Amino acid sequence: MLEKNIAQSEKTIWIDVTTSFRWMNTAVGIVRTELEIAKYLIEKKSVKLCVWNKDTCHEISISQYKDKMNQLIARGAHRPVQGKMSVKTVLVSVAKRIFVGPLRRLVPPLKLFANAFRSLLVEVKFLISRVPGKLKYKLGLQSSSEQDVSLPFKKDDIYITMGLDWDDKNMSILRQAKKKYGFKYVTVCYDLIPVFFPHFLVPGYREKLTYHFVNMVWNADLVMCISKYSQMQMQTFAEESCLKKINLDYFYLGSELPAIVPNTGSVKEPGYCIFVSTIEPRKNHDLLYKVWEMLAQKHGREKVPQLIFIGKCGWMMDSLLLQIKNNPYTQGKIIVQEHVSDSSLANLYQGALFTLFPSYVEGWGLPIAESLYYGKVCLHSDTSSMPEVSQGLSVSQSPYDVLSWFDAAEDLIFNVSHRRELESKIKTEYKPVSWRQSAETFYKRLENL
Amino acid sequence: MKKNILMVSPYDIQNPLHGGQRRVRAMFDFLSRHHQVTFLSVTEKPVKTTQKNIYNLSYRNKIRSPKTLTILEDYRQMKFLMESDYCKDQLNSYLKGRHFDCIQFEHPWLFPLFRNALDLTNYQIVYSSHNVEFKLKEDILESYQPKFNLLEAYHGSGITDVSFEMVREIVNDIEGVEVDLVKKSDFVIAVSESDITKYKEYNPKSVVLVRNCPGVSAQPVPTESKGAVCAFVGSGHQPNVNGFLEMMGDMLGYLAPEEKVHLLGEVSVAIQMDTRFIEFYSLNISRIKSFFPLKDADLAKQLSESRCIILPIRDGGGSNLKTAEALLVGRPIVATSKAFRGFDEFVSEKEIYIEDDPKQFRKRVIEILRRTESSFVVRDQKKLAQLSWDYQIGLIGNKY
Numbered sequence: 109m110l111e112k113n114i115a116q117s118e119k120t121i122w123i124d125v126t127t128s129f130r131w132m133n134t135a136v137g138i139v140r141t142e143l144e145i146a147k148y149l150i151e152k153k154s155v156k157l158c159v160w161n162k163d164t165c166h167e168i169s170i171s172q173y174k175d176k177m178n179q180l181i182a183r184g185a186h187r188p189v190q191g192k193m194s195v196k197t198v199l200v201s202v203a204k205r206i207f208v209g210p211l212r213r214l215v216p217p218l219k220l221f222a223n224a225f226r227s228l229l230v231e232v233k234f235l236i237s238r239v240p241g242k243l244k245y246k247l248g249l250q251s252s253s254e255q256d257v258s259l260p261f262k263k264d265d266i267y268i269t270m271g272l273d274w275d276d277k278n279m280s281i282l283r284q285a286k287k288k289y290g291f292k293y294v295t296v297c298y299d300l301i302p303v304f305f306p307h308f309l310v311p312g313y314r315e316k317l318t319y320h321f322v323n324m325v326w327n328a329d330l331v332m333c334i335s336k337y338s339q340m341q342m343q344t345f346a347e348e349s350c351l352k353k354i355n356l357d358y359f360y361l362g363s364e365l366p367a368i369v370p371n372t373g374s375v376k377e378p379g380y381c382i383f384v385s386t387i388e389p390r391k392n393h394d395l396l397y398k399v400w401e402m403l404a405q406k407h408g409r410e411k412v413p414q415l416i417f418i419g420k421c422g423w424m425m426d427s428l429l430l431q432i433k434n435n436p437y438t439q440g441k442i443i444v445q446e447h448v449s450d451s452s453l454a455n456l457y458q459g460a461l462f463t464l465f466p467s468y469v470e471g472w473g474l475p476i477a478e479s480l481y482y483g484k485v486c487l488h489s490d491t492s493s494m495p496e497v498s499q500g501l502s503v504s505q506s507p508y509d510v511l512s513w514f515d516a517a518e519d520l521i522f523n524v525s526h527r528r529e530l531e532s533k534i535k536t537e538y539k540p541v542s543w544r545q546s547a548e549t550f551y552k553r554l555e556n557l
Numbered sequence: 558m559k560k561n562i563l564m565v566s567p568y569d570i571q572n573p574l575h576g577g578q579r580r581v582r583a584m585f586d587f588l589s590r591h592h593q594v595t596f597l598s599v600t601e602k603p604v605k606t607t608q609k610n611i612y613n614l615s616y617r618n619k620i621r622s623p624k625t626l627t628i629l630e631d632y633r634q635m636k637f638l639m640e641s642d643y644c645k646d647q648l649n650s651y652l653k654g655r656h657f658d659c660i661q662f663e664h665p666w667l668f669p670l671f672r673n674a675l676d677l678t679n680y681q682i683v684y685s686s687h688n689v690e691f692k693l694k695e696d697i698l699e700s701y702q703p704k705f706n707l708l709e710a711y712h713g714s715g716i717t718d719v720s721f722e723m724v725r726e727i728v729n730d731i732e733g734v735e736v737d738l739v740k741k742s743d744f745v746i747a748v749s750e751s752d753i754t755k756y757k758e759y760n761p762k763s764v765v766l767v768r769n770c771p772g773v774s775a776q777p778v779p780t781e782s783k784g785a786v787c788a789f790v791g792s793g794h795q796p797n798v799n800g801f802l803e804m805m806g807d808m809l810g811y812l813a814p815e816e817k818v819h820l821l822g823e824v825s826v827a828i829q830m831d832t833r834f835i836e837f838y839s840l841n842i843s844r845i846k847s848f849f850p851l852k853d854a855d856l857a858k859q860l861s862e863s864r865c866i867i868l869p870i871r872d873g874g875g876s877n878l879k880t881a882e883a884l885l886v887g888r889p890i891v892a893t894s895k896a897f898r899g900f901d902e903f904v905s906e907k908e909i910y911i912e913d914d915p916k917q918f919r920k921r922v923i924e925i926l927r928r929t930e931s932s933f934v935v936r937d938q939k940k941l942a943q944l945s946w947d948y949q950i951g952l953i954g955n956k957y
Contacts, residue, residue, distance in 0.1 A: 280843075283814055319840040322810035351811040351920060 119264040121554065122291075123149055126160045127271025129168065129176055137474075138298060141334075142270040143177060144362055148547030149268075150174075158260060158267075160277045165259050261291040266554055270296040274320035283327050292329040292557050297321070299334075299471025300341040301390070303349070308390035308468065310423055325350045330557060332550060333358045334472045337493035359550050362543030363477035365454040380414040381521075382456055383464045384475040387429075387444065388422030392466040392489075392507050397432055397442065399514045403521070404437035413461055413521060415442045418453065457482040462520050462527060465489065468507045473497040481540045485530045487516050501534050560681075560957050561656055562594045565671070566663035567631060569604040570596060571611060575792045576878035577687050580748075580769055581663045583946035584685065592957060597651070599644070599667055601634065614651060616644050631666045632694070632731060639669040648674045659957055661685050665735040677741060681957070684742040689755045691732035696872045697796060698724045744956050749899035765956065767949045768899050769878040771885050780861045782931035785816040786846075787891075787922055788863035790856060790879050791824035796872045798827045804869030804893065804918045807833040809844040811919055816926050818867075821848045821859050857886070864932075865889040865925040868896035869918065881944050887934050891921045908934045 128142045149155050150170055157168050259281070261267050273279070273295065286293055302309050302317035309317075324331055325346045331354060333339035339358045346354045385391045396415060403412045421429070421444065432438045448456065457463070463479040465488040476497040479486040488494045490504035498504065503520065505512040520527050570582040581596075588594045589610070596611045598604060603615035618637045638644050648670060659681040662668050668684075671677065736759050739745055744763035747753045756764045789805075791797035805818065812818070820828060825847035828834050834841050848859060860866060866883040870893050880900050883890050889908035897904050897911060904911060912918040925932075942948060 280814065315837050315839060318808065318810070318837055322808075322840055325810070326813055349808060349810055351916075351923060 119154075119266060120262070121149065121152065121155045122158050122261055122265055122267045123155060124160065124165075124267065124269040124271060124277075125157050125168070125173055125176075126269075126276045128180065129159050129173060130276070131180060138271060139180070141296065141298075141361060143180060144543040145270060145547045145550055146173070147177060148544055149551060152551070156260075163278045163281055165277070167260050259285040259289065261285070261289055263290040265289075265291040266294055266557060267291050268294045268554075273323075274316055279320075279323040279327060283323075286327065293327055294330045294332065294554065294557070295324055295328045297324060297331050297333045297338055297342050297471075299338050299469075300345055301469055301471065303345055304341060305390070305469050308388070321345055322350060325352055325354055328354065330355045330357065330553065332356075332553065334361055335493035335496050337496060338471045357553050359546055359553070360541040361472055361474060361477070362541055362546040363474060363481045364540065364542055365450050365457070365478060365481075378459075379461050380416055380459070381462055381464055381517075382416045382418055382460045383466075384418045384453065384478070385465070385467065386419045386422045387417055387425045389424050390468050391419075392468055393417060393425065394428055395466045395507065395510055395513055396464055397428060397435075397438060398510050399517050400442055401435060401437045402510075402514050403518060404441060406518075407522075409437060409441060412441060414440075415464070416456070417442065417444045418448050418456060419444075420446055453478075454482070457484060460484055462487060464517070465494065466505075466507050466513065467494070470494055476502070477540065480534050480538045483531055483535050483538075485520060485527060485534065487513070487520060499538060501538055502530070560592045560658045562588055562592050562659045562661060562957065563655075563657040564588075564594060564596045564661045564663060564685075565667050566596070566598050567634060567666045568600065569598045569606075569611075569613060571604075571606065571608050576769060577663075579878065580687065581685075583770070584661075584663075584767075584950060587946060587950040587954075588957070591954060595655075595657070599638070599648075599670065612651070614644070614647050616641065616647070629694075629727075631664065632727060635666040635669060635734065636730075638667065639673070641670075644670055645674045659683060662738060663687070665690055665731070665738045668738045669734055672737075682738075682742045683744060683746065683957075684738045685746045686752060686756070687748060689735070689752050691728055691735050692755065693872070694731055695724075695728045698727070744953075746953060750901075751898055763956075765953045767953060768944070769881055770944045770946045770949055771878065771882040780858070782864050782888075783862040784864070785813070785926040786819050786863045787817075787865045787867050787926060788819045788821055788860055789824065789867045789869065790821040790860065790882065793823035793827035795827070796870070797824045798831055800869040800871045800893070801828055802831060802833045803871055804915050805867070805922070806915065806919060807841075808837045809841050810837075811923060812844045812926075814843065816844065816923070818845045819848060819859055819863060820845055821851055821856055823849055825849045856882075860886045861888065863888055864928070865891055865922065867918075867922060868892035870896035884936060885941065885944065887936060889925050889932050889934070891918060891925065893918070902940060903936075906934070906936065908932055 123146050125142060125146050128139050128146070131139045146157070150157075150173075155170075157170060157173050158165050159168050269277070282293065285291075300321065302314050303321060306314040321342075324342075331342060333342055333356060336358055339356050342354075342356055346352050346356075383391075383393070383396060385393075387393055396417075400412065400415050429444070432442045445456075457478060460479075462485040463475065465473060465476050465479075465486055467473065467489055469492045470489075471493060473488065473492075473494045474497075476486045476488050476494060480498060480501060486498060486502045488498060488502060488504050489507040491507060495504055503516050505516055564581070564585055566581050568578060568581075570578050570585060573579045573582040585594060585596050594610060597614065598612070599614045599616070601616060601618055604613040606613050616638075618634065652675070657680060660671065660677070661683040662671075663685050664687055665684070739756050739759045742760060742763075744765055745756050745760060746767050747756055747764055748767065748769055750766065753764045753766060789801060791801075801820075801824070809818070825845070826849055828845075829842070829847070848855070851859070860882065866886060866888050868877065868880055868883060868890060870877060872895070877896055877899075880892065880896050883892075884900065884903055889910070891910045891912060893913050894911050895913075897909075903909060910921045912921050
């Protein structure tokens with residue numbers, strides 16, 4: 109019925125698959141969302157796909173994209189599991205220790221140079237601004253797009269983006285084209301962390317991402333957020349920083365992983381806990397290091413289950429990883445596994461005692477949903493979107509309160525009957541969201557545009 | 558009776574650009590019609606003088622001031638001139654054989670030099686103020702405290718240890734000189750009512766008002782608005798930058814991509830160099846357009862083509878020339894109450910919006926930018942006539 113309504117109005121739904129089409133790694137986060145939503149929407153006959161290339165956007169065939177999808181899915185499924193810190197991780201960590209110190213000393217002079225360069229840039233930009241438009245175009249100082257905008261969309265079409273828009277498209281062209289053709293632009297907001305929690309980001313991203321959100325506010329006819337919390341944050345940003353009301357809604361991301369296959373991994377001990385996340389300051393690995401050290405001190409190393417950090421090593425975590433490695437209480441008790449395939453991850457969830465997720469702030473919190481999907485209790489933070497994900501079926505604590513986490517983790521490890529009780533509650537009450545449901549909610553929302 | 562008047566200033570006025578220069582030039586031109594007036598600038602860089610009755614004395618001060626806090630530049634020069642025997646001798650040799658009845662000081666910065674070199678009791682002394690300087694410096698230095706490396710800022714003054722006490726010491730230094738000048742003056746020319754009130758604490762007898770005025774006093778014919786553009790004109794003076802970034806914000810994302818702020822004058826460069834603006838550089842640069850340098854005719858054109866004129870002034874003292882210019886243009890004005898100091902009778906006029914809350918200020922700007930039609934107001938001609946230099950200076954003509 110819904111499909112019929114949209115089809116009847118003769119509008120085409122365009123899905124921008126630039127990010128996943130160009131992705132060369134395992135599909136994670138944003139890439140996975142684009143891939144999964146596109147996969148389900150492709151089934152609708154009126155859907156077309158497009159890809160940006162610099163300042164232009166062109167259509168690609170569905171078969172072309174299906175090839176790419178298969179590659180990404182295969183890449184995700186066959187990644188080898190590594191039982192400990194990879195050689196690459198160790199080498200990178202050592203190299204960082206040798207080079208980062210001296211390089212940091214170069215930062216102040218480099219900053220001075222950057223400021224001087226920026227000043228020069230201001231002068232050059234000023235001079236360029238004085239050059240008449242046509243001459244600018246002839247001299248190559250102005251892209252063709254500012255002269256002539258051409259995109260494949262027509263009036264009333266719906267153009268959807270879910271990818272890394274701040275990196276791969278020219279929003280000023282999109283705005284001009286929108287005015288010219290009158291199509292609708294729908295986009296996805298994952299989180300507003302760069303705006304409200306810039307200290308958790310790599311320097312430079314705050315500016316870039318804030319500009320992206322401003323573009324969203326000014327151009328989108330509908331912004332689909334991935335949680336009620338993200339929606340609330342986007343609303344605050346639009347109204348407080350951009351002084352504008354925007355059309356917002358939310359949908360939940362799917363949480364199912366591929367079917368479980370026989371475990372080929374090399375987890376050292378039976379009965380382990382996992383924390384699935386990129387290793388970076390926002391995720392608060394530090395808290396779990398303290399909790400595990402305290403558990404080992406109180407109960408003895410052998411009685412404490414192994415904790416596996418599953419995720420890529422990010423930035424500013426070298427000293428924590430070094431402490432974990434050298435601390436006799438956590439040495440070998442906390443391990444890192446990078447590049448885990450989807451099927452292996454499913455196995456790891458399945459075999460875990462419970463999972464942990466002490467992140468300070470999230471836009472959603474997919475690992476909590478995945479944990480519950482596999483019937484596992486997740487001890488998670490009580491902030492941002494995380495309580496929304498767990499539907500009140502897990503245990504939550506403040507990410508700032510180490511002692512509460514210690515008590516909660518101790519209870520889940522040693523009070524088996526309580527853990528089982530929680531697991532059975534999850535089994536009967538948890539309502540997982542599949543990617544199909546996710547795509548359908550998204551698609552349904554387009555009807556009212 | 559025709560008097561011999563010596564006007565002294567820390568800058569030249571042959572090609573007046575900033576508000577201070579324009580004011581002094583207008584004063585010089587008006588007084589020259591009724592008296593024998595000589596203008597003398599005392600500057601660090603030599604100035605080539607080609608115009609009649611305009612002279613320059615120059616000197617070299619080896620202590621350099623860092624660019625971070627140009628607001629202390631005049632203080633640095635005053636300190637140097639206070640102690641320089643070379644400058645004292647230069648001044649004496651210039652004055653030798655010349656007779657003056659009256660010395661008019663533009664700003665207080667040259668007063669210590671003259672006080673050391675001459676017996677001032679033989680002259681009529683006029684202090685032509687542009688701001689209550691010690692109050693202005695105090696306000697600005699206090700607002701800078703958390704943002705600037707004061708150690709670096711004061712280095713130019715030869716001061717290496719910086720504290721709140723040091724700020725007080727600088728303010729006290731300036732206050733000492735300015736109050737002495739006010740007390741010794743036969744009359745003080747102030748730019749606003751609030752400055753008059755302040756000066757009357759020290760010299761209750763004779764403080765008079767000469768407000769700042771635009772170059773022309775007739776309201777221009779309205780020109781077609783160039784679209785969703787608001788204009789801000791100003792010098793690179795730090796309070797202009799602070800005012801803009803505080804009232805309009807350091808993230809201009811609330812302006813639609815087609816809505817622009819035209820920054821007219823040196824303030825455009827100063828804003829783009831400010832670290833707060835740089836924080837969201839790519840976004841902010843997409844919402845502004847710079848016009849610098851700018852001729853008078855172009856400035857008037859830019860102002861009259863804008864949808865509205867903003868006056869985001871939070872400190873800076875004095876009465877604003879840019880306020881007078883904005884009033885003359887006839888476009889809607891969004892301003893702080895401080896920007897309208899000295900122009901109180903205009904506050905209740907049509908299309909003048911006084912907003913001191915930054916969020917309300919921005920909301921008002923975008924409300925005007927998004928109107929379907931641009932507004933133009935024909936202002937009260939009688940009130941506008943008071944914004945001419947001839948009218949303003951004419952009020953004090955008989956004081957000399």
